[in-house]
Amino acid sequence: MSFRRPLAAIGLLLASAGMAHADTVVLDNGDRLTGTIIQVTGGVMEFRPEATRAAVTIPWDRIATLSTDQNMQVLLQDGTEIIGRAEKADDGRIRLISADLDEPVSLRTTAVSQIRGPDTPARDRVRTTGGLNVGGTLTRGNTRTEAYNFNGAFEARTNVNRFRIDGQANQAKEDGELSRDNASGTARYDHFLSERIYTNTYVSLARDRFRDLRLRTSVGAGFGYQFFDTARRQLSAELGGGYVNEDYYDADNESNPAARWALDYEERLFDGGLRFFHRQEGLVSLENADDFVVGTQTGLRFPLMFGVTGTAQVNVDYDNTPPSGNSKTDQAYIVTMGYTW
Secondary structure: OOOHHHHHHHHHHHHHHHHHOOEEEEEOOOOEEEEEEEEEEOOEEEEEEOOOOOOEEEEHHHEEEEEOOOOEEEEEOOOOEEEEEEEOOOOOEEEEEOOOOOOOEEEEHHHEEEEEOOOOOOOOOOEEEEEEEEEEEEEOOOOOEEEEEEEEEEEEEOOOEEEEEEEEEEEEEEOOEEEEEEEEEEEEEEEEOOOOEEEEEEEEEEEEHHHOEEEEEEEEEEEEEEEEEOOOEEEEEEEEEEEEEEEEOOOOOEEEEEEEEEEEEEEEEOOOOEEEEEEEEEEEEOOOOOOEEEEEEEEEEEEOOOOEEEEEEEEEEEEOOOOOOOOOEEEEEEEEEEEEO
């Protein structure tokens, strides 16, 4: 009895099964590669050729077109997500067939931001982080003092969009008389044009009774650069322009176009148990360069127990042209407890 024909048939079946799940990539020089598309991110395709376990990287701008036999998760530059299979198209384009679309859609390769193949985990649609912290002191006897502090932050992030909101409020009394009363908050929306570059829009509100500031409102837009965005280190910088309106209790109100800069840095130290952070935001009038304000928050956040964290920080607010009779610099030393997720 001969086993050659059954073995040959099994070999053909295995080969055809392997081919049925092979992706094809065509480069701009005409070279054709078959294998598995693992993912495309940061302008680079990670690709595993047939008959090898080792993956190679190919610059995305070298890809002329591609086709797949399995669904991919395709994220476009405008934030649209399509889950479907790619079929052969003209050079410089991708044609996607998806159960979510009435008909196939043809896209330029430059419209693609990321691709995740079946061998990569599904993309998180929305990732959130945040924290709430409160603190205060109370004394009775020869001195009667009260101090209350609150600050919080929240961030919602997808691969191409990020929304951030943060705020703080501080109040203190001595013998029943207010000695500190201020609050501020900022909301920001970022849209990532690439892995690191993003556009930024913001609105910010602030008040401080003891600096004669009833309400400062600033709105604007600009660009940002994400230097680091890992579990251990985060660093971003922003630059843009906008408009500032300042409403005072006693001084004359002011409004002017302004330039804005911001820095946001956080580093996990000692295996992540301790976090150092520094945040800075500045506004300078485009009509008078001497008219500028800068606010910073610098501190350490450390774990306590049961998910509770402690924070020790220093806030510094500087106004180069304060209303008459007010100091240029205000400092606050704050210790709070809270919950971070």
